[in-house]
Structures are given as C-alpha cells and as structure tokens.
Amino acid sequence: MWQALYEELKDKGFMVVAVAEESRGAEHARPWIDQAASSYWQLIDADHRLEDLYNLVNVPQAIWIDEQGRIVRPPETAGSTDHFRRMDLATRTMTPEDQADRLAARQAYLDAVRAWVATGAHALPADQARAGLPKVTPEIAEARARFRLGLWLRANGRVAEGDLQMAEASRLHPDSWSLWRQAADLDEVGKASGPEFWKRVQALGDRPYYPPPKL
Amino acid sequence: MTKILTPTGEHDVAAHDGLWMSPVDAERVTGWTLKPEGMCRADLCVPLPASALAPNEVDLEAFWKKLGGPVIASEARDVWALGAPAEERNAALEGLEAPDFTLPDLDGMPRSLSQLRGRKVFLATWASW
The missing domain is CATH 3.40.30 (Glutaredoxin)
Known part of the structure; x- marks a missing residue:
C-alpha cells in the first residue's frame, strides 16, 4: 500500500x-x-x-x-x-x-x-x-485486558468464553472499530464487513468513521 | 499452574487463592520487586497494605489494582490478564517518546521500532478484515 x-x-x-x-x-x-x-x-x-x-x-x-x-x-x-x-x-x-x-x-x-x-x-x-492524543480511560484499559484474555481463551479452545470477554471489551470501548471488527472476523471471515458492520456505521450518524487528519 | 497474560508477555506461575505468589514470581511477571517499602521499579515504590502480604508471598491482584491496572480472570480463575494502567499509557504517550515495541515479520524475525532511530518513521496499521 x-x-x-x-x-x-x-x-x-x-x-x-x-x-x-x-x-x-x-x-x-x-x-x-x-x-x-x-x-x-x-x-x-x-x-x-x-x-x-x-x-x-x-x-x-x-x-x-x-x-x-x-x-x-x-x-x-x-x-x-x-x-x-x-x-x-x-x-x-x-x-x-x-x-x-x-x-x-x-x-x-x-x-x-x-x-x-x-x-x-x-x-x-x-x-x-x-x-491530539486521545486519552486512555480506565474503561479502555480494561477493554484491552479483556480482549487479550479473550484472544487467549479463543486460541486455546475456549471459544464461547473468549467471545464473551471480547464482547465485553467492545462494550467498554465502543469507539474501537478494531476490537469489534477483529472479534467479528474471528467469529467468521467476512463478518467484520457484513450487515452488522454496516448497521454500526449507520449508527454513527454525523460522526466520522475515518476522522480526516488535521493537516 | 496459573497462566498470567501481561501486555507483552505470558507467564506460568505457581499461584494460589487468586494471585498469591512468591515475590520472585511477582517480579518475573511484572518487573516490580518486593522491598520493605513496597513494590518497587527503578526509583518508584508503591506501598502495599498488610492484607496484600504474607510470609514470602504477595497478592499480585491487590498490587496491580493499587497501581490502577485492570485484573481480569477467566471463569475457572486459571488464566488472568493484567492490563497496563490507563495513567501509565497516558504518561508514556504524553512524553511523546514513541513507545518501543518488538513484533515479528512474516518469517518470525523480531523487529523493534528502536532499531530505526535516526530515520523518520511512518508507522501505519492495516488488517485483512
């Protein structure tokens, strides 16, 4: 690229x-x-x-x-x-x-x-x-830890429990498209850009998905 | 054995009743050393309450929460994730020194940002999804 x-x-x-x-x-x-x-x-x-x-x-x-x-x-x-x-x-x-x-x-x-x-x-x-740096909140810090645990659980055969941790991570850090889309992709390739993704994008309303750089 | 995931590592530790473990294991997992003043790293010490200490043991969960870091356990409490405290992340970023990291390339060769000192670096993410 x-x-x-x-x-x-x-x-x-x-x-x-x-x-x-x-x-x-x-x-x-x-x-x-x-x-x-x-x-x-x-x-x-x-x-x-x-x-x-x-x-x-x-x-x-x-x-x-x-x-x-x-x-x-x-x-x-x-x-x-x-x-x-x-x-x-x-x-x-x-x-x-x-x-x-x-x-x-x-x-x-x-x-x-x-x-x-x-x-x-x-x-x-x-x-x-x-x-210009976005602040890390305690919720974001917890989301990262849950995402990490979720990935490990998924990779070690505990998929349902891992998914629960990853869903909680997305709930705690709703602004992260990466946490949600990576979890969706692990669930099923393609899901990260499927109907549920588009519903989330529409829910942004006037807010940007890709905020333009302030050049 | 209890599995502990940290932001950059994965450790197997003999822990009991949550994250009670030897100070040696606590240091191996976190980089913080138990001293009479508390848990210490470089010249910073965080005092521990008496309830987080026992003879030759420390409650890592209590320490990590005192630091302000998230502690998340699996249902069976056999796998734990210790996250970086939000304030630690903010302080590092606000210092504007780009946090160093080491990640593998496609062939598994580890590469560190700090190897590129002296060049302008355009650090960009992407994903297949």
Missing part, C-alpha cells in the same frame, strides 16, 4: 513500518503482504499490542515519528476517507465524484508525508502533538 512512497523516499532517511492487526496470525496476512511486494517492514501484531500501546481504534491509522524517536503527529487516519459510506451497496460502487474526492484526499495525505520527509513540514510542536 505504501511501496511507491517508500521507494521514492527511502534514500532520504525515511522508513515505513506496516503493522497487521491480525489475530488470525501471519499466514492469514501473508497473501496481502505478498501482493504488496513491499520492501519496508511488514510486521504481524496478533495480540493488537500496538493498538494498546498507541491507543488506536481503527485501521488504517498512522503515527509519524521523527529521527529522535519522538511522536510528531498523533494517531490519525492514514489516507482513507468516509466516501465508502455513500457507496451503492448492491453494486459496491461509488459515484465518479466520490471516487475522485477520495483519491484526491489520499493524494493530499501522501503529499503531506513527502513534505514532512523533505522539509519537516506538518511535524507538530510538542504541545499540539500532545493535544
């Missing part, structure tokens, strides 16, 4: 780390990674540890980290947009206008990454980067 960008910028002190939030494990992610034919790091995060560490709620999200290892942009939607919500579900197509807008938004995001690598543009001062 990021290979062209990486090829273009890799000699300018730039690296891409793509992390698969994939509790079915490496073999399940392999076809996508093979197809991407990427030369940056492709890592497998079966336990969703990165989402715990960085307080992430959806995919794709990206964090920009500078040469000193400091966060210069907090987690943000990485190039995706909400145009899919207006898609014709029968034909799975978007209007030409929406397709063009979606591509333009993605292009603008990639251009921002390019500008950051070239000149440091879009790197936020510390107070602004900090202000």
Whole structure:
C-alpha cells in the first residue's frame, strides 16, 4: 500500500513500518503482504499490542515519528476517507465524484508525508502533538485486558468464553472499530464487513468513521 | 499452574487463592520487586497494605489494582490478564517518546521500532478484515 512512497523516499532517511492487526496470525496476512511486494517492514501484531500501546481504534491509522524517536503527529487516519459510506451497496460502487474526492484526499495525505520527509513540514510542536492524543480511560484499559484474555481463551479452545470477554471489551470501548471488527472476523471471515458492520456505521450518524487528519 | 497474560508477555506461575505468589514470581511477571517499602521499579515504590502480604508471598491482584491496572480472570480463575494502567499509557504517550515495541515479520524475525532511530518513521496499521 505504501511501496511507491517508500521507494521514492527511502534514500532520504525515511522508513515505513506496516503493522497487521491480525489475530488470525501471519499466514492469514501473508497473501496481502505478498501482493504488496513491499520492501519496508511488514510486521504481524496478533495480540493488537500496538493498538494498546498507541491507543488506536481503527485501521488504517498512522503515527509519524521523527529521527529522535519522538511522536510528531498523533494517531490519525492514514489516507482513507468516509466516501465508502455513500457507496451503492448492491453494486459496491461509488459515484465518479466520490471516487475522485477520495483519491484526491489520499493524494493530499501522501503529499503531506513527502513534505514532512523533505522539509519537516506538518511535524507538530510538542504541545499540539500532545493535544491530539486521545486519552486512555480506565474503561479502555480494561477493554484491552479483556480482549487479550479473550484472544487467549479463543486460541486455546475456549471459544464461547473468549467471545464473551471480547464482547465485553467492545462494550467498554465502543469507539474501537478494531476490537469489534477483529472479534467479528474471528467469529467468521467476512463478518467484520457484513450487515452488522454496516448497521454500526449507520449508527454513527454525523460522526466520522475515518476522522480526516488535521493537516 | 496459573497462566498470567501481561501486555507483552505470558507467564506460568505457581499461584494460589487468586494471585498469591512468591515475590520472585511477582517480579518475573511484572518487573516490580518486593522491598520493605513496597513494590518497587527503578526509583518508584508503591506501598502495599498488610492484607496484600504474607510470609514470602504477595497478592499480585491487590498490587496491580493499587497501581490502577485492570485484573481480569477467566471463569475457572486459571488464566488472568493484567492490563497496563490507563495513567501509565497516558504518561508514556504524553512524553511523546514513541513507545518501543518488538513484533515479528512474516518469517518470525523480531523487529523493534528502536532499531530505526535516526530515520523518520511512518508507522501505519492495516488488517485483512
């Protein structure tokens, strides 16, 4: 997904780390990674540890980290947009206008990454980067622990009990699409983008599914 | 044996009546050391109530809850998850030093963010689902 960008910028002190939030494990992610034919790091995060560490709620999200290892942009939607919500579900197509807008938004995001690598543009001062961090609440912390226990129980033959823990995790952290969709996918491949998903998306009303980055 | 899941590890521990265990096991699981002042890590010590201490034993559940971390047990209380305290996560992120992690690539080779110091890193998630 990021290979062209990486090829273009890799000699300018730039690296891409793509992390698969994939509790079915490496073999399940392999076809996508093979197809991407990427030369940056492709890592497998079966336990969703990165989402715990960085307080992430959806995919794709990206964090920009500078040469000193400091966060210069907090987690943000990485190039995706909400145009899919207006898609014709029968034909799975978007209007030409929406397709063009979606591509333009993605292009603008990639251009921002390019500008950051070239000149440091879009790197936020510390107070602004900090202000953009979503807070971890005790409920979110508990949701992470329940999700972790649920994954272990599922992987060790205690599926029904694991599902209960994962459902409780989603109840405690309803803003996390990843917790809900990963649990749905473990239940059955495809369920994460099935009718129940669309019902949840509709329930958002005016709220975004992919909040646009504040570039 | 009791199985304890932490944010980055998985431990088998001889525990009884919940998470009562030896201070050695408690340290192995959490990285916190029992001292006369309480449970300590680097120069920080968290005092423990007398009810969480017994001769050569410590109640890890009581300690972890005192830290503000979630403690979740399976129905049979044979598998436990200790989550990172919310305030610990917030403090780490607000310091703006990108939390380090080690994850495997497709071939199982472990890779750490800290190996990339000196480069700008675009860290992005994705999923098949």
